[in-house]
Amino acid sequence: MVRGPQTTMSDDRKPYPFRDFEPKWQARWDSEKTFRTAGPGDEGFDPAKPKYYVLDMFPYPSGAGLHVGHPEGYTATDIIGRYKRMNGFNVLHPMGYDSFGLPAEQYAIKTGQHPAVTTAANIENFRRQLKSLGFAYDWDREIATTDPDYVRWTQWIFLLLYSSYFDAESNRARPVAELEAKGWTRDQIDAERLAYVADTPVWWSPDLGTVLANEEIEEWKSKGHTVERRPLRQWMLRITKYAQRLIDELDGLDWPEGIKLLQKNWIGRSEGATVEFQVSSVQSSAKGDDSPAENSHKVEVFTTRPDTLFGATYMVLAPEHPLVAKITTPAQQAAVEAYRKTCASKSDLERGDLNKDKSGVFTGAHAINPVNGAEIPVWIADYVMMGYGTGAIMAVPAHDERDFEFAQKFGLPVIQVLAGKNAGETPALPYCDPGIAINSGFLDGLATADAKAKMIDWLETNGKGKRRIQFKLRDWLFSRQRYWGEPFPIVWKDGHHRAIADSELPLLAPPLEDYKPSGTPDPLLNKATEWVQLPDGSIRETNTMPQWAGSCWYYLRYCDPSNKDRFISKEAEQYWSGKGASTGMVDLYVGGTEHAVLHLLYARFWHKVLFDLGHVGTPEPFQKLVNQGLILGEDGQKMSKSRGNVVNPDDVVREYGADALRLYEMFMGPLEQVKPWQMKGVEGVSRFLARVWRIAFEEASDGSHQVSAKIKDTECTDKELLRIVHETIKKTGEDIEKLSFNTAISQMMICTNAFTQAEVVPLKEFIQFLTVLNPFAPHLTEEIHERVAAITGRRSSLLSETSWPTYDPAALVRNEIEIVVQVNGKLRERLTVARDADEEMVKSLALQSPKVLEHTDGKTIRKIIFVPGKLLNIVAA
């Protein structure tokens, strides 16, 4: 007997032939454009259909390809999208690529290959991988942020920001043309634009050859890059004007509270007051003679605790504060200069973790406390930062930990002006909680909140200060010196910038010979000398935009991806925004937490500007946000190349099929939760799918699959089976709505087990089950459906184009139910009774039960609690 070939065959045999039918269905969906979405203006568009916009965070197409974290969120949205489609919604479920980015440029540095080439190859690989998972995307809407057609509108939106200002009165953006009409000068207008140029100290990375936004520093440092502080002329976006709205308008959003809080903390609103101090010092005479001259300046500080003003015992300026040079006395000159130098050269690391020790130097100057006339010394110290508040503080060591530490170190006086909340309490210093004011003149006896209010009134009445709301959020550093990003559509002449004409968009960067950073903060595009120099003597802006630019508005472009005249048509924008039922355009947005404060804040900001200027109809982009949890390696550690615990989706698809991968990722646990990968779990769901396959087919001796003889096109007479099927229809639908995919799958497994055990598998109910499973395992269910439905001789449509089945409430009802009997809350007996058994009935049965009597024996029954259909609790003592 020759057994060799057979053995080989069985080694290769899979529990069901997914390798045959998965690619087949993918090809069919592709060629038939099964999941094409018709929007306004498209053929077949039905404006009466309700819309549902479900969005994934689009990937950066790295050379490494998809990892298993991508399909987690993508499968979740795919299930929702397919489910909503079956429920009559016009579903927009698009995919694209966030394709500007550093790796392609780094590769260009090494090889000289244009980043566009690398990017195109990576996108192709991502597309292949995404298609191999059977996602129901409308591929006609695919976009990449590097597409010239897309870059055009990114630049167009930038110019919109450039040509707008924030009107404080109406609390929204308006065109700068209004200011021109009012006769404002060019410089005045430039100082108000939402996109503006400023010389600011920025973080510059020599090895990346670019500056970075505050928000990005950590990420790049953790990847081993260095950053240093440099004053540079940069493009900024005036996001701070939106700080209050970015906080307030979170309220209407259906986002996880944790993410909302993260954004609120990032924006960092503080209420307090500015206080004006008179600072004077003795300077050498400007005339060069020996007579010393007294000079005097006003210094403003910001404080959240104006109620402690009587306790201010010194003042601290940031080392970079412009007044430092003017007020330092000759005697302190050398020390101050030396200290400022150290601060300027301090690396980020030294300022942060390693050096929390307070340091500082006395300037020799003194300030007058406006509330009591006390003369206090003025110091400089790097624990006060130029970028926040006014860059100066009043120090109240008795009631601020940092000030206390500083005062201890330098022997500065401490004056307590706050007692504890309760009379007679003497709290240890520093005491920072609310309390009762003491040693504070007109504030004495007031609780902190009242004292604050009274002090602010006093300051405002006496012209010594003002109420002030301060945010931690800084304006967004928007320019980079790299190559692979959108060039700014700006030219310079005679030191002034201006926008290029819309007709010149997109403005694309020319290819370079050499993509290596210069080692200086000069933009890489400066190397393209011919491109930079314009015939009329203007020169091009050579900075490029950060990667965030493209991802700030991609969800809008999906709605109208090939529009040549606008970034999105009015009609598409209105339709996909919905009928004003919610404040956000996208109904569901799924992605990782890593974007909680960057992408999600930037995109909200751009959207609000577009809203203010009438280009979109909702104030927010994303109505509901869900954060998928990280998938860890089998070892419970974060997946990483160096740990060798990375799971490649391609391998899983090859071994178990796309449906099994999809099912497994949804079955692992709650979507939001962090959870470890288990290949055994993939086998488990693969077995489940194989069971579904075997309900439908019997394997003939030649290895072919015949529709099972158990499947019959008859009415379902098995009441219990019918009940389970309808329960499954109900629960799966409800669970999908709740994004509780793991429990939905568990119910479908129960249903599968019931079918497996049934003598007869009624065709109608089996197809209902396949329909419910279809959003999860689209390939398998289409394949089974096509072949099984054929036994009726009727032509069947695609399962994914049918409607979600409705369950029959009558089928859910059981005739007999189990009632649990407890004595004093402990389970003692189970009674099987008629569905509608009343309390009296159950009570009498329970009180006859020997098991119950055993526990009530010799006790008095005090109370009986009856929960209909569920439980009876006898309280006895």
Added chain:
RNA sequence: GCCGCCGUGGCGGAAUGGUAGACGCCACGGACUUAAAAUCCGUUGAGGGGCAACCCUCGUGGGGGUUCGAGUCCCCCCGGCGGCACCA
């Protein structure tokens, strides 16, 4: 340090204040097979008792509380993960 999230079998996890451990994995037993794989049928929280059907006790990080009844609600503590971190 501050803020947020989370602690349930050997593992992933399930439980509108109402039967803790659904479903799956692992493990074990049985059927089929010359054998194995696959498949099908069972058992499977811990401890104890019974020939047995079964029964008892304990059990959701720890301690207290509210309640007829707590994994679920409240207070305190412990442990893990994530974010922010001199923001005045």
